[in-house]
Amino acid sequence: MIEGRRIVLDGRPMAYEDGDSIAMAVLRAGEHPRHGGTLCLAGDCGNCVAAVDGVAYVRTCQTRARPGLVVRRHPAIGEPPLPVVENLSLTGPSPAARIRVQRADADLVVIGAGDSGSAAAANAERQERTVTILDARDGMEVVAIYAGPTIIVRTPGGMLHINAHEVVVATGAAELHPVCPGGSLIGLLTARAAQDLHAAGVDLGAAVAIGSAPSGVPCTPLPGRLLRIEGEQRVTGVVMTDEGSDGERTTACDTVIFGLGSSARDLLSRMSGDPAVTVVGPAAEAFPLPECPTTGTVCPCSRVSVEDLAGVWDRGFRELELVKRASLIGTGTCQGSVCLPYVRAFIADRAGAIPDPFTARPASRQITLAEAAAGVHVDAFRRTPLHDEHLVLGARMDRFGGWWRPWHYGDHVAEYWAVREAVSLGDVSTLGKLVVSGPDAVEFLERLYPAGVTDIRVGRSRYALLLNERGHLMDDGMICREAESRFVLTFTSAGAGHAEMWVRDWIETWGLRVHVLDRTMSLAAINVTGPLAGQLLERVGLSAQPRFLQHVHAEVAGVPCHVMRLSFTGEMSFELHHPVERSLELWRALMAHGHDLGIAPHGLQALQALRLEKGNVIVGMDSELDSTPRRLGMDWAVKMGKPDFVGRSALARTAQLPDDRRLVGLTMPGTAPIEGSPIWFEREVIGHVASSFSSPVLGHAVMFGWLKRAPFPEQVEVDGRSAVVVRPPFYDPEGLRARA
Amino acid sequence: MPALETLRGLRVVASPESLDVAAWDEGAVVLRFAPDDAFAIGAINIDVSDEHAIVAEETGFVGMWLSVSELAEQVLPHIEWPLPDARPALCQGFIAGVPAKLWVTDDRALLICACSYADELAERLQ
Numbered sequence A: 001m002i003e004g005r006r007i008v009l010d011g012r013p014m015a016y017e018d019g020d021s022i023a024m025a026v027l028r029a030g031e032h033p034r035h036g037g038t039l040c041l042a043g044d045c046g047n048c049v050a051a052v053d054g055v056a057y058v059r060t061c062q063t064r065a066r067p068g069l070v071v072r073r074h075p076a077i078g079e080p081p082l083p084v085v086e087n088l089s090l091t092g093p094s095p096a097a098r099i100r101v102q103r104a105d106a107d108l109v110v111i112g113a114g115d116s117g118s119a120a121a122a123n124a125e126r127q128e129r130t131v132t133i134l135d136a137r138d139g140m141e142v143v144a145i146y147a148g149p150t151i152i153v154r155t156p157g158g159m160l161h162i163n164a165h166e167v168v169v170a171t172g173a174a175e176l177h178p179v180c181p182g183g184s185l186i187g188l189l190t191a192r193a194a195q196d197l198h199a200a201g202v203d204l205g206a207a208v209a210i211g212s213a214p215s216g217v218p219c220t221p222l223p224g225r226l227l228r229i230e231g232e233q234r235v236t237g238v239v240m241t242d243e244g245s246d247g248e249r250t251t252a253c254d255t256v257i258f259g260l261g262s263s264a265r266d267l268l269s270r271m272s273g274d275p276a277v278t279v280v281g282p283a284a285e286a287f288p289l290p291e292c293p294t295t296g297t298v299c300p301c302s303r304v305s306v307e308d309l310a311g312v313w314d315r316g317f318r319e320l321e322l323v324k325r326a327s328l329i330g331t332g333t334c335q336g337s338v339c340l341p342y343v344r345a346f347i348a349d350r351a352g353a354i355p356d357p358f359t360a361r362p363a364s365r366q367i368t369l370a371e372a373a374a375g376v377h378v379d380a381f382r383r384t385p386l387h388d389e390h391l392v393l394g395a396r397m398d399r400f401g402g403w404w405r406p407w408h409y410g411d412h413v414a415e416y417w418a419v420r421e422a423v424s425l426g427d428v429s430t431l432g433k434l435v436v437s438g439p440d441a442v443e444f445l446e447r448l449y450p451a452g453v454t455d456i457r458v459g460r461s462r463y464a465l466l467l468n469e470r471g472h473l474m475d476d477g478m479i480c481r482e483a484e485s486r487f488v489l490t491f492t493s494a495g496a497g498h499a500e501m502w503v504r505d506w507i508e509t510w511g512l513r514v515h516v517l518d519r520t521m522s523l524a525a526i527n528v529t530g531p532l533a534g535q536l537l538e539r540v541g542l543s544a545q546p547r548f549l550q551h552v553h554a555e556v557a558g559v560p561c562h563v564m565r566l567s568f569t570g571e572m573s574f575e576l577h578h579p580v581e582r583s584l585e586l587w588r589a590l591m592a593h594g595h596d597l598g599i600a601p602h603g604l605q606a607l608q609a610l611r612l613e614k615g616n617v618i619v620g621m622d623s624e625l626d627s628t629p630r631r632l633g634m635d636w637a638v639k640m641g642k643p644d645f646v647g648r649s650a651l652a653r654t655a656q657l658p659d660d661r662r663l664v665g666l667t668m669p670g671t672a673p674i675e676g677s678p679i680w681f682e683r684e685v686i687g688h689v690a691s692s693f694s695s696p697v698l699g700h701a702v703m704f705g706w707l708k709r710a711p712f713p714e715q716v717e718v719d720g721r722s723a724v725v726v727r728p729p730f731y732d733p734e735g736l737r738a739r740a
Numbered sequence B: 001m002p003a004l005e006t007l008r009g010l011r012v013v014a015s016p017e018s019l020d021v022a023a024w025d026e027g028a029v030v031l032r033f034a035p036d037d038a039f040a041i042g043a044i045n046i047d048v049s050d051e052h053a054i055v056a057e058e059t060g061f062v063g064m065w066l067s068v069s070e071l072a073e074q075v076l077p078h079i080e081w082p083l084p085d086a087r088p089a090l091c092q093g094f095i096a097g098v099p100a101k102l103w104v105t106d107d108r109a110l111l112i113c114a115c116s117y118a119d120e121l122a123e124r125l126q
Helices: A022-026 A115-126 A191-199 A306-314 A322-326 A338-352 A371-374 A387-392 A411-421 A440-448 A496-510 A533-539 A578-593 A603-612 A647-652 B018-022 B068-077 B115-124
Strands: A007-011 A011-015 A047-051 A054-057 A068-073 A103-112 A131-132 A140-146 A150-155 A158-167 A174-175 A188-190 A205-213 A220-222 A225-231 A236-242 A248-253 A255-259 A260-265 A277-279 A295-298 A396-400 A401-409 A424-427 A430-437 A462-469 A475-484 A487-493 A514-520 A523-529 A551-556 A559-564 A572-577 A662-668 A678-681 A684-695 A700-707 A715-718 A721-726 B007-014 B029-034 B036-042 B055-069 B089-095 B096-106 B108-114
Touching: A007 A022, A011 A022, A022 A191, A047 A174, A103 A115, A115 A131, A115 A158, A115 B115, A158 A338, A188 A191, A191 A205, A191 A255, A191 B036, A205 A236, A220 A248, A236 A255, A248 B096, A295 A306, A295 A338, A306 A322, A306 A338, A322 A338, A322 A662, A338 A662, A387 A396, A387 A578, A401 A603, A424 A578, A424 A662, A430 A440, A430 A475, A430 A496, A430 B055, A440 A496, A462 A559, A475 A496, A475 A559, A487 A496, A496 A514, A514 B007, A523 A533, A523 A578, A533 A572, A533 A578, A559 A578, A572 A578, A572 B055, A578 B115, A603 A684, A603 A700, A662 A715, A678 A700, A684 A715, A684 B068, A700 A721, A700 B089, B029 B089, B029 B096, B055 B115, B068 B096, B068 B108, B068 B115, B096 B115, B108 B115
Parallel strands: A007 A068, A103 A131, A103 A158, A158 A277, A188 A255, A205 A220, A205 A255
Antiparallel strands: A007 A011, A047 A054, A047 A068, A140 A150, A150 A158, A174 A260, A225 A236, A236 A248, A396 A401, A424 A523, A430 A487, A430 A514, A462 A475, A475 A487, A523 A572, A551 A559, A559 A572, A662 A700, A662 A721, A678 A684, A678 A715, A684 A700, A715 A721, B007 B036, B007 B055, B029 B036, B055 B108, B089 B096, B096 B108
């Protein structure tokens, strides 16, 4: 033994020898890596798991000892505490990002380099297959096989994901553990574990063998049937009986060695269900089951006793999968390696037939969350070309509809007033933007939208809903006609991706001659809004400004723009669609020229308030999955006189049904109740608030709320206060400001 | 690793037959994103016979040219799908969890993504 070659067990240095696993080192010192239980030293059971270098549930028999390795035994009762990560950055790279992931493709993968695995590999190589052999003893620990098959391997350098054409599982057989009183004492070994310890020079003391005695290990074979193992913490003796006899024989000993037989180590082969995964050798063998246990702990990991199984059985759980779920047997550290033969024997004894093994699921070994998540990416959120500029301006960015967007720039009320009284910029680059062109473009759009399209003149635009076949609102946006057979369509930021698929799908379904180009990520867009918006744009070169719902192509501050005149905020508004690479230049020019006009950028928080005052619905926020135009109070956007459009027949049918759900406007004095607040009427909840805002310009709260009980009352209660149902818009109902 | 830079060119959506025989500027790298959708990097003009074709100046993509070894060492570990065997090849899918495209030739590759994903992709490939 070399001075200084020591691990640290529970804070105490502990010497080890060359080649020792942690478990071997601990046993060499006369201790137990957990607190008792039969040891197999083959990675099958959970009786040697401990926290190693801060990671719990590490199989110490499979982990090589090295100087300074910190090992902490799990508590004797209960589970090891979860680690606390101090000062974890929620926005920085996750711990999983530190786990290296390698991916590989393989022809044939053989798991296990024992006799059967080597034979399978040699046979495949003779057939000129390319063989990859994975063996835990070489540090290639397979923890999962998914359909594909895809093999997940834990290696010393990180995780390895292999896509294989074929997999051969040759993982051999595990040794049976005893089930009897005293099975959790220190000093119990399987036969192979005893051989390993003896070969490593570990003194087993006075050893007895039950079942097949291990060759080469000094021990006393004990005939007869095992009744119990005696001792306090450590084994002091075993009590046997002879068949047909009531007598008991007690034999004093320090170690009990069990040669009780084997069971197939087939957890991985039962995991994937993929026909490309086969199992060979002892892992495929149907070993005889042990005798049905009568008392003792069957599942040491989940601490399930024979009495527990009997209780579950008596409550009517009589299939293996149900017994597993009801008792939690087989759900612990070893995933059934120890208990599965016994629980099958238990059920066979009562049901008269041997049940198949229960389903195996990844992972076969305890892996850390970081290892499980290694190589998995969180959703990528898009950034507009103005992202960094927003940060410079003090924006608090948040994620909306797949994009990073400014929620506010520090004072959303000041941003609100900039829109209402001066001029403001909003980054609306996130809006969906499709160009459609083709000889059938008009016909296509007439069939797609409930709004009329044919009569939209070139240079004009129209607001339109997008409905599904059930007549439910999916999205909304503008239809801008650029030429007789060419249009620009806009969609909501969150709905753009789905809308594009929807558009393409219907073009293909109807076999129409229409081309589609998605410009969502190629064009940025800035909304210039406020009573002084026109004045600002005139300063930057847009003298011939489009009127309300017109659109033109023009240069603004030298940047080529598609200028759309519309209004979501309720004020005069111009959307400037332009190439992404010119966006920062345009934004800064507008900000510079608007300085004396009180220009300020506004974020989504202000925008949501502004549009609510104007009575504009946000799809997904105010609408529900089954919201029809009628329920939203938007029948005006549907032209039922058209021969057909997506959702028309559903709207015609549902128009005959009672009107029992409606989105309404609500007002009340004081501050606005929070969104989601229940709406009460006569002591019953009849709906909820979808959007709310304490309107500075109106001096009271405004809301959108769902009423879901007819007849609809004219006065309700929200947040313990009276609210009046009103018809939106709340602000500028004549639309004079938007059209100014 | 090189930086992602704006790819300038023409984006053309037209009938597949017209794109098959379209005349591009010499030296343009033409990527067929779909049978009816092409991005011609470096192109300024195109002669396409489809009168309803949508032709637009495109600056919405960024890209970086990579050597074969740079591709193997810095990008392929982040791809969960196999590269096609044929060369040249355009493949599209998630790279480090970001929607992206690869134009792979015998001696180099062009990694492409929408500019709105540029920072995210660059951070993940570091």
